[in-house]
Structure formats: C-alpha cells, structure tokens
Amino acid sequence: MRKLAIIGASELQEPLIRKAKSMGVETHVFAWAAGDVGEKSADVFYPISIVEKEKILEVCREVGVDGICSIASDLAMITVGYVADALGLVGNTPDAVERSTNKHLMRAAFERGGDPSPRSILADADSDLDALDLTYPVIVKPTDRSGSRGIFKLEGPELLSSAVEAALGQSFEKKVLIEEFAGGREYSVEFISYRGDHRFLALTQKFTTGAPHFIETGHLEPAQVNAETLERVKAVVVHALDTLGLKNGASHSELKIDEDGRIRIIEIGGRMGGDFIGSDLVELSTGYDFVRAVAEVALGEKPALPESIAPKAASAVRFIFSDADAEAFARLQREHPEFIVDSDVRPCGGEVTDSSNRFGHFLMRAGTAAELLPYLPAE
Numbered sequence: 001m002r003k004l005a006i007i008g009a010s011e012l013q014e015p016l017i018r019k020a021k022s023m024g025v026e027t028h029v030f031a032w033a034a035g036d037v038g039e040k041s042a043d044v045f046y047p048i049s050i051v052e053k054e055k056i057l058e059v060c061r062e063v064g065v066d067g068i069c070s071i072a073s074d075l076a077m078i079t080v081g082y083v084a085d086a087l088g089l090v091g092n093t094p095d096a097v098e099r100s101t102n103k104h105l106m107r108a109a110f111e112r113g114g115d116p117s118p119r120s121i122l123a124d125a126d127s128d129l130d131a132l133d134l135t136y137p138v139i140v141k142p143t144d145r146s147g148s149r150g151i152f153k154l155e156g157p158e159l160l161s162s163a164v165e166a167a168l169g170q171s172f173e174k175k176v177l178i179e180e181f182a183g184g185r186e187y188s189v190e191f192i193s194y195r196g197d198h199r200f201l202a203l204t205q206k207f208t209t210g211a212p213h214f215i216e217t218g219h220l221e222p223a224q225v226n227a228e229t230l231e232r233v234k235a236v237v238v239h240a241l242d243t244l245g246l247k248n249g250a251s252h253s254e255l256k257i258d259e260d261g262r263i264r265i266i267e268i269g270g271r272m273g274g275d276f277i278g279s280d281l282v283e284l285s286t287g288y289d290f291v292r293a294v295a296e297v298a299l300g301e302k303p304a305l306p307e308s309i310a311p312k313a314a315s316a317v318r319f320i321f322s323d324a325d326a327e328a329f330a331r332l333q334r335e336h337p338e339f340i341v342d343s344d345v346r347p348c349g350g351e352v353t354d355s356s357n358r359f360g361h362f363l364m365r366a367g368t369a370a371e372l373l374p375y376l377p378a379e
Contacts, residue, residue: 001026001301003058005068005083014315015279016071017041019241019291025299027274028063030079053079057086066088069249071291072274073269074101074146075172080133081270089193090195092270092302096245099271110265112150113243116242117265120179125168125335127161129160135290137181140164142171146269149354153181153211182266184258186214186378187223188273189237190282192293199305200234202282202288204273206254207377209321215355216275216379217325218318221285222311222371229261236263247271249297250278250290258259276317276363277354284315284365312368318346318376320359321352325377329362332375338366339372 002025002290009031020027026231029042032049039045044063048055050073060083067090068083070076077097092100099105103120108115121132122143140152140163150170152163160178167176186206191198206222210216225233237253250272256264272278272290282290286309293303317341320326329345343362349359352358366372 002067003028003063003065004043004295004299005030005056005063005065006038007031007056007068007070009034009036009042009045011037012072012274012279013038013070014041015291016069016295020295023292023295025295027129028060028065030059031335047118048078049249050079053082054079054312060087065204067300068297069294069298070277071250071272071294072120073271074098074144074269077101077269084298090248090297092246092248097270099244100246100251100268101144102173103141103267104175105268107177107179108207109243110240113240115240115243115265116263118180118182120177123164123178125165125352127164129164132178134160134178135180138204139177139179140167141177142167143175143177143181144172144188145170145276146267149203150176150358151213153214172377182256182258182264183260184256186254186256186266187218187225187233189233189253189255190273190290191237191241191251191253191262192247192290192297192305193241193246194297194302194305196242197305198241198251199218199239199307199309200237201288201306201309202277202286202311203230203233204277204281207318207379209352215352215358216319217321218316219275219277219281220316220372220376221277221281221314222369222370225257229257232261232319233257233263236265237268240265241296244268250294252278270322275319276361280363281317284312284363285311285313287312313365313367314344315363315374316343316369316373316376317363319361320348322348328375332362332364336366336371339366339375
C-alpha cells in the first residue's frame with residue numbers, strides 16, 4: 001500500500017486525509033498533539049510538531065513514505081519541501097519553498113523577475129523607522145505569516161511604530177514588510193502544477209473587512225471578471241510561479257486589480273488556498289477534484305491536467321463575524337435551503353482579530369454567482 005505523509009492534523013488537513021484514504025493510500029499524519037480531528041482519522045498519527053522537520057524526516061525515512069504534502073498551511077510547506085528534497089520525492093525545492101513562504105524573499109524575486117508587485121521595505125526591531133522613505137498609505141505585515149495575522153493599513157506615520165511592533169510580535173523570524181498599498185478589488189487564483197506544467201483552476205473574488213486588518217469575510221467563485229482580464233491574470237500568475245520556482249502541487253496567488261485593469265501580485269503560496277477555497281469551492285464550482293490532484297502530485301503521479309476549465313456552477317463561503325452574518329444564514333435557510341452545502345454557525349462573542357477566531361461559516365452552491373451574491377457581505 002502506498003504511504004502518504006501529511007503535515008498537520010487540523011480541520012484544514014482533514015479533506016486531504018479523507019481523500020488519500022479514499023484513494024487506498026495509507027495516511028501518516030504529523031502534528032502537535034492537540035486533540036485535532038486528524039489525530040483520529042489518520043491511519044497513523046505521530047505527535048510531532050509540524051516545525052520539527054528533522055524528526056519528521058527520520059520517521060518518513062523509516063516508514064518509507066511515497067509522498068508528502070499539506071494543504072492550506074505555509075508553515076507546513078517548509079517541512080514538506082525539506083522532507084521531499086531529502087527523500088527524492090516529488091515536491092518543490094527548499095529554495096522555492098523559502099521564496100514562497102517569506103514575503104521579503106518573494107518580493108525580491110518578483111522585482112528580479114519583472115513580476116508586478118508592490119514596492120516594499122524590510123524592517124525589524126532595530127530599524128530606524130523615521131529614516132524610511134515611505135509614501136502613504138502603506139501596509140505593514142509579518143514576512144512569514146498568513147491568515148491575516150499582524151496586517152495593518154496606515155494612512156500616515158503616526159501609528160507606524162506600534163503597527164511594526166504588533167506585526168513583529170506575529171512574525172516567527174521577527175521581521176516585517178512595509179509596502180506600498182495596492183488599490184483595487186482582491187482576488188485569489190488557484191493552479192495545479194506538475195513538473196513545471198501549470199494549469200489554471202479558478203479565480204476567486206474576495207470579500208474582506210477592509211482596513212486596517214483585511215480579514216476575509218467571504219469568497220465567491222467564479223469571480224466576476226471579463227474574459228480578457230481572466231486571460232491576463234492567468235499569464236501573470238504563470239510567469240510568477242516560474243519566477244518563484246514552484247513546479248509541483250497546488251498554488252494560491254493573491255492579487256488586486258484596480259479600476260484601470262492593472263494587476264498587482266500581493267503574494268503567492270505553494271499550497272492550495274485556505275478558507276475552503278481549495279478544499280471545497282474549486283470542486284463545487286468546476287467539478288475538478290483539487291484535493292485528489294494534490295495527493296497524486298505528491299505521490300509522483302500525473303494528475304488530470306485540464307487544458308481549459310470552465311465553471312459549471314457558482315460556489316461561495318461566508319464567515320461569521322457578527323449577528324448580521326448569522327442573520328444572512330438564517331435568511332438563506334428560509335429562501336434557498338437548497339443552496340446550502342455545509343454550515344457551522346456559532347454564537348458571536350468578542351472581536352475577530354484574524355481568520356482563526358471567526359465564529360463559523362456557511363458554504364453555498366447555486367447555478368450562478370448572481371444567486372449567491374445576496375447572501376455574501378456587502379462590498
């Protein structure tokens with residue numbers, strides 16, 4: 001039986017664990033023991049933190065795994081790349097993984113490669129912030145975090161010091177980027193790649209809280225853009241994937257398109273998008289089994305690579321921040337219960353500070369995006 005190492009045991013990884021098992025693959029799951037769902041669903045669970053890459057490599061070598069992967073976790077991808085490289089498994093090189101998990105190295109690569117991306121400055125606790133040449137508004141963010149953690153938009157210099165301090169507190173390497181603010185509407189792009197062959201799967205329209213933290217409030221597929229814009233997005237992302245050296249597996253690109261049609265890459269991760277984008281929305285809207293493809297690539301198998309892919313339906317997720325979001329779900333239950341795919345709506349209490357402490361979600365699917373828009377957050 002083939003054996004697949006999976007890094008992480010949270011509910012984010014559960015679709016991958018279930019999919020691999022349905023493929024007849026034995027799942028070996030690594031994570032800090034915390035009572036997560038993957039600890040029970042895995043064929044074999046190892047209570048080893050996802051950052052202990054040397055220990056995980058040792059176990060994987062002993063077990064003789066045929067592949068290693070993770071979904072929706074930048075931190076896990078560092079270990080995935082390290083182990084895959086050491087064991088000669090299909091994956092991305094450690095250098096490519098580093099460029100795709102460190103926003104400063106990513107920005108530097110984009111600058112060298114001529115990829116459209118905001119100008120940024122690297123800073124740490126010793127930086128002289130008063131000496132920086134900044135044009136406001138700016139975004140302050142940790143170099144190595146995801147999930148909207150430690151992100152601030154500043155309209156002027158008054159709160160720069162406190163924003164940098166807060167972002168440093170979220171950073172593993174204790175460094176932050178201060179970058180020019182890119183205007184426009186936010187989107188994300190899902191691709192699957194195998195040995196450098198990149199295939200587009202979906203363009204997702206993002207809904208966020210806006211400034212200062214830009215926490216995602218919902219996602220919609222397919223995004224409402226014209227065909228010419230979509231083709232330009234595909235070309236920009238393919239070039240950027242080559243710039244980063246990402247050749248295998250899923251990728252999740254975040255970008256903005258302004259009123260003039262200018263595309264700016266915010267960041268690219270060498271993994272599928274979280275927030276149910278990769279695990280659910282792609283298959284709901286296109287019929288493409290994205291999670292299976294990720295497992296197949298990791299196992300060294302060529303997945304189904306669509307020459308072109310067209311949406312078969314519309315799908316969306318809305319997250320619960322307040323009673324207003326819960327009421328939107330109640331209205332959906334009354335008006336179109338047939339649209340509901342899945343839901344987890346909990347009582348609201350306290351402030352949502354990042355994507356990890358929202359109060360639930362509901363997933364939807366309908367024939368058209370227009371049918372779902374009334375149940376998504378206002379822009």
